[in-house]
Amino acid sequence: MSTAVPTTRGSRFTGAAANYIDERTSISGLVKELGRKIFPDHWSFMLGEVALYSFVTILLSGTFLTFFFQPSMATVTYEGSYIPLKGIDMSAAYQSALDISFDIRGGLLFRQIHHWAALLFIAAIGLHMVRIYFTGAFRKPREINWVIGFVLFILALAEGFTGYSLPDDLLSGNGLRIIDGLIKGLPIVGTWISYLLFGGEFPGNDIVARLFSLHILLLPAILVAALGVHLLLMVINKHTQFAGPGRTNENVVGVPILPVFAAKAGGFFFVVFGIIVLIAAFFTINPIWVYGPYDPSPVSAGTQPDWYIGFADGALRLMPPGLEFVWLNHTWSFNIIIPVVVLGLFIVTVAIYPFVEAWITGDKREHHIAERPRNAPTRTAIGAAGVTFYCVLWAAAGSDLISTHFMLTIEGVTHTLQALVFVGPFVAYHLAKRIALGLQKKDREIALHGFESGRIVRLPGGEYVEIHEQLSEYERWRLVSFVDYKPLMLRPDSRGRISFAQRMRAGLSRWFFEDRISPISRTQIEESDHH
Amino acid sequence: MGIRKTTRMAKNSSPSATAGRKANRRHPLATVALIVIGLVSTGGAYALFSSTASADTPAAVSGAASAAQGEKLFAANCATCHGMNAQGTSVGPSLYGVGAASVSFQVGTGRMPLAQQGPQAEQKPAQFTDAQVADLAAWVASLAPGPGIPDSKYLQGNGNSATGAELFRVNCAMCHNVAGAGGALTEGKFAPALTGVTAAHIYEAMVTGPQNMPVFNDANLTPSQKSDIITYLKYLDTNPSPGGIDLGNLGPVSEGLFIWIFGLGAVVGVTIWIAAKAN
Numbered sequence: 001m002s003t004a005v006p007t008t009r010g011s012r013f014t015g016a017a018a019n020y021i022d023e024r025t026s027i028s029g030l031v032k033e034l035g036r037k038i039f040p041d042h043w044s045f046m047l048g049e050v051a052l053y054s055f056v057t058i059l060l061s062g063t064f065l066t067f068f069f070q071p072s073m074a075t076v077t078y079e080g081s082y083i084p085l086k087g088i089d090m091s092a093a094y095q096s097a098l099d100i101s102f103d104i105r106g107g108l109l110f111r112q113i114h115h116w117a118a119l120l121f122i123a124a125i126g127l128h129m130v131r132i133y134f135t136g137a138f139r140k141p142r143e144i145n146w147v148i149g150f151v152l153f154i155l156a157l158a159e160g161f162t163g164y165s166l167p168d169d170l171l172s173g174n175g176l177r178i179i180d181g182l183i184k185g186l187p188i189v190g191t192w193i194s195y196l197l198f199g200g201e202f203p204g205n206d207i208v209a210r211l212f213s214l215h216i217l218l219l220p221a222i223l224v225a226a227l228g229v230h231l232l233l234m235v236i237n238k239h240t241q242f243a244g245p246g247r248t249n250e251n252v253v254g255v256p257i258l259p260v261f262a263a264k265a266g267g268f269f270f271v272v273f274g275i276i277v278l279i280a281a282f283f284t285i286n287p288i289w290v291y292g293p294y295d296p297s298p299v300s301a302g303t304q305p306d307w308y309i310g311f312a313d314g315a316l317r318l319m320p321p322g323l324e325f326v327w328l329n330h331t332w333s334f335n336i337i338i339p340v341v342v343l344g345l346f347i348v349t350v351a352i353y354p355f356v357e358a359w360i361t362g363d364k365r366e367h368h369i370a371e372r373p374r375n376a377p378t379r380t381a382i383g384a385a386g387v388t389f390y391c392v393l394w395a396a397a398g399s400d401l402i403s404t405h406f407m408l409t410i411e412g413v414t415h416t417l418q419a420l421v422f423v424g425p426f427v428a429y430h431l432a433k434r435i436a437l438g439l440q441k442k443d444r445e446i447a448l449h450g451f452e453s454g455r456i457v458r459l460p461g462g463e464y465v466e467i468h469e470q471l472s473e474y475e476r477w478r479l480v481s482f483v484d485y486k487p488l489m490l491r492p493d494s495r496g497r498i499s500f501a502q503r504m505r506a507g508l509s510r511w512f513f514e515d516r517i518s519p520i521s522r523t524q525i526e527e528s529d530h531h
Numbered sequence: 532m533g534i535r536k537t538t539r540m541a542k543n544s545s546p547s548a549t550a551g552r553k554a555n556r557r558h559p560l561a562t563v564a565l566i567v568i569g570l571v572s573t574g575g576a577y578a579l580f581s582s583t584a585s586a587d588t589p590a591a592v593s594g595a596a597s598a599a600q601g602e603k604l605f606a607a608n609c610a611t612c613h614g615m616n617a618q619g620t621s622v623g624p625s626l627y628g629v630g631a632a633s634v635s636f637q638v639g640t641g642r643m644p645l646a647q648q649g650p651q652a653e654q655k656p657a658q659f660t661d662a663q664v665a666d667l668a669a670w671v672a673s674l675a676p677g678p679g680i681p682d683s684k685y686l687q688g689n690g691n692s693a694t695g696a697e698l699f700r701v702n703c704a705m706c707h708n709v710a711g712a713g714g715a716l717t718e719g720k721f722a723p724a725l726t727g728v729t730a731a732h733i734y735e736a737m738v739t740g741p742q743n744m745p746v747f748n749d750a751n752l753t754p755s756q757k758s759d760i761i762t763y764l765k766y767l768d769t770n771p772s773p774g775g776i777d778l779g780n781l782g783p784v785s786e787g788l789f790i791w792i793f794g795l796g797a798v799v800g801v802t803i804w805i806a807a808k809a810n
Contacts, residue, residue: 042806043799043802043803043805043806043807044802046802046805046806047799047802050795050798050802083692083693083766084692084693084695084696084763084766085693085696086693087693088693088696088697101773101774102773108773108774112774112775116790116794119786119787119790119794120790120794120795120798123790123791123794123795124795124798127795127799170700170704170709171709171782171783264805268801268802268805271798271801272798275794275797275798275801276794279789279790279793279794281775282775282776283774283775283776283778283789284772284773284774284775284776284777284778285774285786286783286786287710287772287774287777287780289773290709290710290767290772290780291709292696292697292700292709295700295701297701298700298701298704298705299704299705300700300704300705300708300709300714301704301705301706301707301708301713301714301715301722302708302712302714302781302782302784303782304782304783304784305783306783306786306787307783307784307786307787307788307790307791308787310783310784310787397784398784399715400714400715401715401781401784403715403719403721404713404714404715404721407719408719409650409717409718409719410715410716410717410718410719411717411718412719
């Protein structure tokens with residue numbers, strides 16, 4: 001049939017061009033390989049894509065901004081078109097950010113696109129990470145990619161924070177002041193680092209230019225490189241998929257990248273881009289003209305960082321007073337050291353979680369089937385606890401707004417959140433575990449006995465029974481195909497001894513797997529089929 | 532049966548209630564009762580007054596405020612807390628020297644008469660006409676000197692908004708937020724949002740420092756600087772944000788909530804739709 005198509009000049013040209021390029025780059029192998037990569041379609045698998053497309057949007061809009069932004073803290077007098085700032089002294093950086101907003105055509109839209117896209121970027125990464133976590137998609141062979149993804153997340157935070165500080169307005173200056181305080185609170189090295197970073201006493205004259213170099217050069221370069229590796233590893237490791245008929249640990253069921261998925265993804269890019277532009281066109285973000293130029297004396301009520309730094313700000317806000325004292329001629333600010341250490345531990349735990357879990361479970365198999373959260377109750381519970389912890393800190397960053405908007409006292413809100421930081425994760429842990437086990441039990445019921453049809457039938461003997469509808473083989477597959485784990489058994493090693501590490505591991509393994517619903521065996525299924 | 536129950540309850544409750552009332556002659560409850568009576572009577576007076584006012588020439592109403600009229604209004608509405616001579620009681624401060632500005636602000640914004648004890652006197656719909664407020668202010672001002680009603684030349688909003696913005700950031704933003712969106716103070720108190728506050732009330736707030744707000748006298752901020760601040764606040768009121776809907780001017784918190792709920796919400800909605808189409 002294809003021979004019937006006459007070769008037009010156009011197609012001859014494409015063919016020749018493709019040949020020319022292939023002979024010099026051997027790219028066809030790569031295209032073929034990539035083009036045949038299969039991408040399963042579950043909506044939650046597209047969150048990473050959302051992050052990717054927001055990032056592309058950020059790169060494009062950011063490039064526009066660099067054309068006009070001046071990263072200089074030299075003092076100038078504003079003569080632009082925003083009346084309530086006319087004649088005010090400010091830094092050249094702030095002035096150029098105002099000019100972008102008011103005097104450069106399309107500038108404000110680009111600024112807003114850039115900032116909204118950044119917020120969406122990090123939110124999408126966050127949700128993407130949560131999805132990976134709760135489906136166990138970080139398990140072998142994808143642990144490395146989890147770590148790379150984590151690095152991307154941290155880089156995104158750094159990008160966000162450096163960008164937030166560039167316009168040199170009052171809000172961003174206050175944010176930097178908090179960072180400065182945080183750094184200075186570190187014992188012994190703090191003051192040195194602060195002077196090094198700001199080129200002298202805060203705020204100095206250098207910080208904007210330095211952050212600018214990081215923001216547009218170093219951080220994006222690392223980010224793009226890490227992103228490349230992240231995507232490459234995803235291609236090499238293949239995508240995970242949810243269990244289903246015909247979906248095994250050895251295959252991936254979905255659509256190949258070329259042509260269907262590529263077309264869809266291209267379309268999806270424009271959807272994400274379009275949503276960002278729509279938001280940017282209608283909603284103000286970071287109205288720097290209201291904040292005014294940075295000046296170390298005024299601090300506005302309701303000074304907050306962007307949402308992704310909120311958890312750190314919240315941690316500082318929740319620290320009770322009176323933790324600062326002088327010892328050995330140094331000021332020890334435990335009100336700063338404690339949150340820094342706690343958040344550091346939290347972040348490191350997130351980064352190395354795949355290795356910790358692999359060690360506890362002793363699982364060395366490869367996993368390509370995404371686990372349903374209910375089938376790994378302990379992991380799900382740990383995740384729920386972590387998310388709760390994070391969210392409480394996050395909420396604490398808005399404690400003043402919570403209190404004004406719900407007519408509460410700020411002390412009440414703070415004390416409640418202080419308690420919740422400790423209680424919340426525990427409650428979430430147990431609740432999530434119970435729910436996961438409950439759902440598993442229900443799955444087991446349904447797989448064995450079918451689901452209730454709601455049809456009541458009267459038997460000839462006068463007895464009433466409800467008809468249970470059996471699942472089809474396909475539906476049942478989804479419910480019963482999951483890996484079962486049992487707690488590790490303590491076995492003495494070759495010399496007949498049980499090491500401490502082994503004991504610990506067995507203990508942790510028991511904690512992980514002692515509450516479990518055993519999956520249904522083949523014989524049980526067959527038995528139930530005979531009913 | 533239902534009837535018997537209610538009668539029994541009434542019997543049981545009445546002695547204790549009277550005992551309570553007897554025991555606390557000057558209990559706030561009595562005050563509340565008095566306020567209610569006062570409010571009802573002023574309501575009536577207001578109805579009468581406004582109907583006659585409309586028949587009168589407007590010039591007569593806006594003419595010189597009558598301290599004598601104010602004294603009567605005060606006795607009926609304010610004396611329970613502030614005392615017959617505004618000397619103060621255990622439930623309300625003395626008003627000697629607070630000046631006409633304070634009365635005009637407190638009554639004009641509906642904070643006075645105070646409705647209930649709370650962390651701070653809340654704003655309510657104003658209960659008196661402008662003329663009545665002026666009468667009350669005139670009477671209180673006649674007791675002792677204090678900040679007067681601001682000169683209208685400072686209230687035109689024709690000062691320098693740039694100076695005003697800078698003064699506002701330095702003097703007011705730590706409580707009211709840079710955009711005047713309001714902010715939290717300790718123990719449930721708060722600095723209110725400043726959108727839509729009249730120029731006169733802004734000026735009076737500065738010179739009298741209501742409750743937890745500091746006083747900005749003419750040495751701290753000259754009248755023309757106050758006028759600049761008013762100009763800036765009016766600028767914010769009349770010029771919507773150039774960037775579009777301002778999400779309450781609450782800064783990054785509202786922006787973060789917005790992107791999570793509407794931004795990510797919309798995107799996730801689309802992904803679910805695409806995936807559903809595919810299957």
